[in-house]
């Protein structure tokens with residue numbers, strides 16, 4: 578083995594090439610997503626996200642398909658804070674700017690405490706914080722809270738999700754910031770919209786003027 582090859586092998590051992598977060602293909606640079614998977618990110622048009630009940634209008638950046646799913650999974654469960662947001666958030670920010678909702682503050686859909694502790698970070702808050710910064714809006718993290726009762730939404734049917742969501746979300750310890758304001762509610766993914774709808778209902782009860790929704794991805798055709 579010549580010196581150059583030996584050097585390359587050592588380099589591979591010390592700095593292993595990263596793999597595509599979506600298809601696991603090896604990548605020459607630590608960029609996280611291969612070109613093929615990046616091309617399969619499907620942007621959604623404004624009209625493709627129907628606002629759920631209690632929400633005035635909604636924007637989602639991408640369709641919740643293969644690549645967006647893999648990126649959001651990496652963000653929520655694998656501890657990749659930075660890359661998925663770097664790839665998905667700019668379009669959401671741009672679309673929200675285009676939509677020009679008359680919003681005055683950002684509120685994240687609250688994460689439940691056991692999941693927050695097991696992950697070590699609050700992913701919707703992280704998202705809300707970055708959006709708040711980009712849009713120049715304050716973020717009220719604790720206007721809403723996730724109650725202990727209720728099951729996880731994942732895996733439930735539409736009717737069950739709706740019932741469950743109403744039980745799960747409630748008034749948080751610091752709700753006063755939302756009074757009289759139009760609120761941008763932020764979530765990572767919407768499927769049936771039951772979570773957003775339940776959170777919006779609580780915000781309206783707390784005195785919010787109106788609730789708008791922004792999320793990274795949406796399953797189109799489900800309402």
Ligand SMILES: [Zn+2]
Nearest residue numbers: 597600611614
């Ligand atoms: Zn790939």
